Amino acid sequence: MGLQVNNLKAGYAGKTVVSDLTFTVASGQIVALVGLNGAGKSTTLKQVIGQGRLLGGSISLDGRDLATQPFEYKQLLAYIPEQPILYEELTLAEHLHLMLSSHGQDDATHWRRVEELLAIFRLDNKEHWLPIHFSKGMKQKVLLVAAFAVDSQLLVIDEPFLGLDVLAQKQLIDLMKEKAANGTAVLLTTHLLDQAKKYVDNFLLLEEGGLTFAGTADDLVKEKNGGNDQLDDLFS
Known part of the structure; x- marks a missing residue:
């Protein structure tokens, strides 16, 4: 539809x-x-x-x-805004768990997809980083991973x-x-x-x-x- x-x-x-x-x-x-x-x-x-x-x-x-x-x-619905906005107190991994949870999809299958996307965007060694350490482009990639991991x-x-x-x-x-x-x-x-x-x-x-x-x-x-x-x- x-x-x-x-x-x-x-x-x-x-x-x-x-x-x-x-x-x-x-x-x-x-x-x-x-x-x-x-x-x-x-x-x-x-x-x-x-x-x-x-x-x-x-x-x-x-x-x-x-x-x-x-x-x-x-x-x-999944949405990627023009300006990336992240929670300062949440790590990269915590952001992604939050996104999956909001759609009722925080399970092993979807997390494997997260890991695939993190590797694609070269973020796979940064799961415990806070947003303060991310460039604008990296913040944008975090939102891309979150949106594309969701069904x-x-x-x-x-x-x-x-x-x-x-x-x-x-x-x-x-x-x-x-x-x-x-x-x-x-x-x-x-x-x-x-x-x-x-x-x-x-x-x-x-x-x-x-x-x-x-x-x-x-x-x-x-x-x-x-x-x-x-x-x-x-x-x-």
Whole structure:
């Protein structure tokens, strides 16, 4: 099934930022929400993860409605924010146990997956480190490990490549593809459009709080970029 957003209206401080927004992210699909700063991407993501005030419309995930079944909805969700935030008093391992526990998945099977991911991101000898010893990129990798270790029906990632080295970016793309292949719906925001067209199934273009395009990279090139296949030129 996946994520279904219907006629979403949302904003803050009495201001409407997005309106009449409808889209789906099917299970097994990678979808990129793109647009200029201020277009409404962050507001939309906050609604999808259940942190914003819904002014209208509905959001559901595999049939669980966010408004009426918030616990069931959020149990199916994993989220990686743009800015990594960790608890200063918890070690790396304690962070990961906390994430798994919050989804009811803190068992030997999931911890083996954690150890695999720690090795991929070169954190396997740092399980007892506190966040004070981590660089921004390392903090971001901690959140990646936490999110990809969880069995989720929806993975939401806000600007996933910020702070990551080239190798980690490639590993992240491979992990997103793996998640999608296993049936997870993946929704992300990114400004790296030429990179995204290599692994994203569909693009959603937000402009001034409204959805002006939904489709493949090829269709985005034809309809919005004048046939120029350099998508990084889309907003120039």
